Amino acid sequence: MAKLRLEITKGEEIRYISHLDYASAIERAIIRAKLPAAYSEGFNPHMKLSFASALAVGVTSQAEYMDIEFKKEVNLGEGVRRIAAALPPGIMVKSAKYMPASVPALMAIVNLATYDVIVPFRVGEFVSVEESIRRFNETQEVLYTRETPKGRKEIEVKQYIARPIIAIQQDSLVKLAIDIKITQTGSIKPGEILELLVDMFELAVDRDRALINRTGLYVANDKTRVNPIEL
């Protein structure tokens, strides 16, 4: 057994596919690449692939991480070349490294995600972008109601905000840099933060036109943030 960790992207070409579709696109690429992927035992064997964190429909990423188990080790350069050639447009391999078999699962260690949200600014609004963001950053507790087909749930948002949101205005666009903690008990999506910024803090942007991009996933503590492939 050999565990290969990859740093890959989800580009503009495939912005609107779901996490499940993204995972199966990669699985099919690995089959096309003729790499010796390991499968689970059982009646319905599945390829041993695992991701750090799911990405929503409509969100791109410049740093996704996944582990793939091989039945035997393939030369790293050769393996990466083969998989890169088989990946569809929008998925690029940025980095790859074999990990010790005992390495903890990505899902268990990644605890921080950073995002850029680029969204058109609405002119003539009473409250400035700076003001809305400042108010959000200074509020101690923000309650958001998440509605899913399973029901409604109230969430305290600030516990997941790793550092104050930074807003930069460029021409007609606003760029928000949002760092979100991923915890064992949950997290919040950047789209949800944008929604509550508009609804509760009068952020003057055209929310529907937001383009969200994940800029990084990290294993972070009070002092450092390391990406999972540098571990």
Added chain:
Amino acid sequence: MITLDPAILNRVIKPARYTGNEWNSVKKDHSTVAVTVALALPDVYEVGMSNLGLKILYQILNNRTDTAAERVYAPWVDMEAEMRTHNIPLYTLESLKPVAEFDIVGFSLQYEMSYSNVLNMLDLAGIPLLAAERDENEPLIVGGGPCTFNAEPAADFFDCFILGEGEEIIEDMVEVVSAWKQANKADGRLGLLKKLAQIEGMYVPSLYDVTYNADGTVAQVVPNCAEASFVVTKRVVKDLNTVEYATRPVLPYLDIVHDRIMLELFRGCTRGCRFCQAGVLYRPVRERTPETLLKIANELVDSTGYSEISLTSLSSADYSCLPDVVQSLVDELKDQGVSISLPSLRIDSFSIELAQKLQQVRKSGLTFAPEAGTQRLRDVINKGVTEKNLEDAVSAAFAAGWSTVKLYFMMGLPTETDEDVLGIAKLAYRVLEIYKQVTGRRGAKVTISVACFVPKPHTPFQWFGQDMAAEFERKQRLLKAELRDRNISFNWHDARTSFLEGAFARGDRRLGQVLLTAWQNGARFDGWSEHFKYNVWIEAFKAAEIDPHFYATRERTIDEVMPWDHLSSGATKVFLAREYLNAIGEVLTSDCRRDQCSACGVCPELDVKVIDWGNKA
């Protein structure tokens, strides 16, 4: 090129239906090709992407350096609303170019109830709906697929129809269009249509005049120019080993209806079920060789990365070398995690053994199609299956560990009585009983699915008057009252959808007006129960002063001129009539594949032969 606002894509469900960039999709610079073709299927992406025929044509056309073929499907209702609000024309998934800019738009017509979507797609594309209103600068609108053997109700909207298999004729068509363009579109659109009409298998409806008798039946359909032949006969590929197959299909990101490799073992089925249109249209049986199949299967795994191969054909278990092919596929591909599946099973223990060998997922259960509830009625439809066959098959399945069985039937077949309908319930109970006998336990799950029979053109039942919707509903209630066991679940089809399907299946050109009015009043996605608007259709019939019963429920006389008599599948009307009489007389006809020839006329008419490797030994 269309640019799509993220706001729209963020609002619609499954936005990946509209953004393309799939693996194996082919993008060409249109300035480098002579002809551009938009391949369309008038249903949503997941359905359209599952169509094997279009995958094959996509590959054949894109193999040509002078042609670019792209895909387009019907936008779902939410996306349609966005497109109309924001003036986004219908576009293809490769170049995101408006469909109206293509030379050819080819629609695959699989089902009569998709006609309203054709009109809707043309309208979204900004292309005039009526062929007569299009000039030489508009795309050529072509239809293909089983419906073209009587697409008379949609004839006003199409420039031409391809009858039969498309592998070869599609290239003939592209060459004619290319030459016409190079000749500065000589003689305009009519000039092109007359050239196309000379291709074997190409039907240009505007080159034919239809006259009617006083009683409303068709008097005759005759060509109105020298270029059109009196009868258009389908195209057929003589040897499937020598034509291109879809070995590099476009791989969808989202889950589609058939999200796996489709390996077509053979084309045609001559079991001769008398209700079955495909059985007539795709004659004769032509098998691929095991070597060809293995080669194709390997290429497909390499090009797609799919881990499931479905052995598709009209009746896959009839493939002469099936056990050998299955064994070779399993041996060669199991290391790559690839599994093999059969989409439908023949009702015998051979099929069960095979299913067992393939280790199909047990939870999905097994599906059989006895089609009718009594032996008498199964003989009428020439379904060569006995009660004993079914008992053996389910016994073998239960012994092998399955406990879920799905049984497909039809109601409204010719000569059907209430006893035949109730026979469906008897069979269901018999299956539960067999489970108890085999396993000593209760707890089998039986699903009974009963469709409303729609008589189709080019079948022995093309003369038969379909049951009235009220009669279907009475029979459904009758059966429902009998099926009270909680281990039996009962599904049935909407009788009113089947009634309209019946009217359009055997309709003539006068229905074009009904189609147009219904579409104008909001009909679309009629095959989807949540969007089917029965009243819109009935109002459209009223407005056109046309009675749908004339087409659906009227029994025809044997000598009546059918609206499709000038369109030939190769099977003669005499053969079909003989089969209808055999049906009424409960006389069986054998399968010409390995038994006696039933003189349907296809082989001599089309100069083709049955190819069955089991016969060559």
